[in-house]
Amino acid sequence: MQIGQIRNHLAELGAKPEHVRRVLRAWLHAQPLTAGRKRAEDVLPLAVRRALPALELELAALAALRSEHPGEDGSARLLVGLVDGQTVESVLLPRDGLCVSTQVGCAVGCVFCMTGQDGLLRQVGSAEIAAQVVLARSRRPVKKVVFMGMGEPSHNLDNVMEAIELLGTVGDIGHKNLVFSTVGDARVFERLPQGPVKPALAVSLHTTDAKLREELLPRAPRLDPAWLVEQAEAYARATGYPIQYQWTLLEGINDSEAELDGIVRLLAGKYGLLNMIPYNANEGLPYRRPSWDKAREIARRLTQAGVLTKLRDSAGQDVDGGCGQLRAREKASFQA
Ligand code: SF4
Numbered sequence: 001m002q003i004g005q006i007r008n009h010l011a012e013l014g015a016k017p018e019h020v021r022r023v024l025r026a027w028l029h030a031q032p033l034t035a036g037r038k039r040a041e042d043v044l045p046l047a048v049r050r051a052l053p054a055l056e057l058e059l060a061a062l063a064a065l066r067s068e069h070p071g072e073d074g075s076a077r078l079l080v081g082l083v084d085g086q087t088v089e090s091v092l093l094p095r096d097g098l099c100v101s102t103q104v105g106c107a108v109g110c111v112f113c114m115t116g117q118d119g120l121l122r123q124v125g126s127a128e129i130a131a132q133v134v135l136a137r138s139r140r141p142v143k144k145v146v147f148m149g150m151g152e153p154s155h156n157l158d159n160v161m162e163a164i165e166l167l168g169t170v171g172d173i174g175h176k177n178l179v180f181s182t183v184g185d186a187r188v189f190e191r192l193p194q195g196p197v198k199p200a201l202a203v204s205l206h207t208t209d210a211k212l213r214e215e216l217l218p219r220a221p222r223l224d225p226a227w228l229v230e231q232a233e234a235y236a237r238a239t240g241y242p243i244q245y246q247w248t249l250l251e252g253i254n255d256s257e258a259e260l261d262g263i264v265r266l267l268a269g270k271y272g273l274l275n276m277i278p279y280n281a282n283e284g285l286p287y288r289r290p291s292w293d294k295a296r297e298i299a300r301r302l303t304q305a306g307v308l309t310k311l312r313d314s315a316g317q318d319v320d321g322g323c324g325q326l327r328a329r330e331k332a333s334f335q336a
Contacts, residue, residue, distance in 0.1 A: 001062060001083075001127040003162050009055070014045040023052070025170040027059055028130060030137040063090075063131035073313075080135060082128055086121065088150050090132045096143040100132040102160050103151025108183055109219045110206075112248060112279060112287045115150045124151065126162035133167060144177040148202065152220075154185035161195055168197030176200045176241045183220040189231040193238055202244040202275075203232050207254045208262030216253070229266045236271040243272035249295055250279045251288040260301065268306035276302075277312050 003024075010020045023044075026035040033052045034044070044052075066079040066087060074094035080101075081087055088101035105121040106113070129147075136142045145167055147153045153160040164180070167173045178199035182188050192198060207213050208225045232243045245267060249255055267274060276299055279289045295311055302309040 001058075001125045002159065003126045003130060003166050006055075006059075006127060009051075010048060013047040013051050015048045019044050019048060021170055023048075023055075024166065025172075028134060028137075028166070028171040030134050032056070033059075059127070059131065059134070062125075062128050063135045065135060078135070080132060082124070088124060088132070090136060090149060092136055092140065093144075093146070096141045097146060098133060098136045098142045098144070099146045099149045100129055101149030101151055102129060102147055102153045102156050106151045107155060107219055108152045108217055110183075110217050112216070112250060112282070112285060114282055114285070120151075120155070123156045123159060126159040126166070129159060129163035130166055130171070133171065143173065144179070145173055146179040146181060146202070147199075148179070148181040152183055152185075153180055154182045154188045157187055157191060161191065164199050165195065165197045168199070176239075179244070181246070183217055184223045184228040184231075185221050186223075186231075189235060193235065198239050200239070200241040200244070201232060201235055202246055203228060204246040204248075205229075205274075206246070206248055208259060208266055212254065225262075226266060229270065232272065233270050243270070245272055245274045247274055247276045248279050249276050249290055249298070251290040251294075253287065255290055255294070255298060260298065260305075263302060263307055264305045270307075273308040273310060274302065275310050275312050 006024070007020050010023060015023070023033050026033050029035075033056050034049070061083050064081045066081045068076055068078050070076040076092040078090045078092065079087055080090050082104070086104045088104055090101065091099040093099060102124050103120060103122070104124060105118045106115045107120040109116040109119065133142055133145060147160060160180070164178050168175050168178055175197050176199075178197065179202050180188070180192065180199040181202040181204065183204045188201075192201070204217075205225060205228070206216055210222075210224050213220070213225060214222060232245075236243045247254070263274065276295060278292065278295045279287050281287070281289050299309040299311040
């Protein structure tokens, strides 16, 4: 379901724009849809009031909790059931953050990612994206939303931008606390600067070598990493938010001296920071996680060379984390 459909449905019942806004606000804050009525002139039209109980049920079914897997770091992975029985993952992050999914499966096919293994199954609708925030808010506050779960947001751009606009307006989430994460796509750099809500940007770089990038991200657009950084830098300067460059550190693959030189060449002096995430080993995939000491040494050297580098563990790792693993596990147990 799309947010536009909810708006149209309410408008057809006689809701004025401020009524629509109020109903959506109540929904996004996990409150009853009738919440927020203060003055007599704010009373919703009768037809709208009559329709709200059914709408409430419909919205609640958009993202239903299938299971919750708390981690020791304050994160929790949620397996979320969609109306058609498909599932996606959301992750409650420490400090009131939430990671949401934008697609069921993913067409990019990153070789180190479980989600990429099955390809794209379907798009997640804009209302289903927002519903993941509502589900999370029914459990705890959400002040930051990162679009880093299952899927590549640029492959579902209209829906993701519609969700971003809603979350950044009636959803009361600060624009720089909405983080659009992408492997890089020219459409992102064309469309994001034009949106009414401009999110912060995270770019999954993973390597500075264009050839290796084609191998690691086989169906990502064939973009030269230098061009990608140039576009991202322009967006960062225009919005005033630094870019988060993502780098999944794979032992023996993208941790070489040549890569470190490449990172310094591309990112030193840029308005951004490098999030280096040692790979979270997955059963069935042939990649290895480098030792924490080695990762720490790499981060130290890069920072010294002028590339602010943060070493991060992927949240929820101790709860079978890594995007797509819960879903893959559920599918396996279902098939067993
Ligand atoms: Fe898709 Fe992200 Fe997985 Fe790559 S890492 S296959 S972009 S979900």
